[in-house]
Amino acid sequence: MDEQQHDAAVAGFLEKLKGRGLRLTAQREVLFRIIAENLGIPSTVQDIWGKTRALDPSIGIATVYRTVNLLAEMGMVNVIYLNEGQFRLEMPEQKLHISAFCRHCGSLFPLGGEQEKQETLEQWMVETGVELLPQSIAIAGLCEKCREDLKDENASPADQGPFGRPGHCPRRRRFRGGTPG
Known part of the structure; x- marks a missing residue:
């Protein structure tokens, strides 16, 4: 800007x-x-x-x-x-903005087709008697690069947490075969 x-x-x-x-x-x-x-x-x-x-x-x-x-x-x-x-x-810029973001690296990806998505959501809202307010929706996923990087078992999102930082949950354990530990 x-x-x-x-x-x-x-x-x-x-x-x-x-x-x-x-x-x-x-x-x-x-x-x-x-x-x-x-x-x-x-x-x-x-x-x-x-x-x-x-x-x-x-x-x-x-x-x-x-x-x-x-x-x-x-x-x-x-x-x-x-x-x-x-x-x-x-x-x-419009009433509804939908994008996807990579939960691992934080990159944001616009999804396009905003007008059609907005019209569909407005129709659903009209059916329930609720007016759609301006908002953005971000859907979490893993981008192609991070999926490739995370093929190494030691680099899984469960171990590393969002945006490549260590996870915050001390109780999280990953099952690696044998008996859960």
Whole structure:
């Protein structure tokens, strides 16, 4: 995202907030700037919080959570949840965005055919009496490169965990033949 797009995103956030009668605080403006800088980049609330604290140490992590949720509820950003607290924020270009991501390396793959998928989901929602809200859906899988890399038994996703990091579950055991241990 270039500087002009970044400034336009921040201005859009502020304008929508004002249009809803919500307060425009200095903290929110700092957060909007950091969020706009992180659009399209895998992040965590802690990442955004760390960057905002460098500019305004009075911003708490709860404020970051509330602001991300507020922007998502207002349809101003789509939150694509990846793994272990990671997400990716994107400006909504359409009501529905569906992508796939590799649970091992974190790469994101657009699936295409958005309009047809949106029409199908909207029809399902109409049948239930619910309106489809703007959102992003990320479907986990393993990309071709990681599947190839993981053919080695010692490099399985169960051992390595998401994004190639060690798994977080201390109780996880892999059955390697013989009796489970």
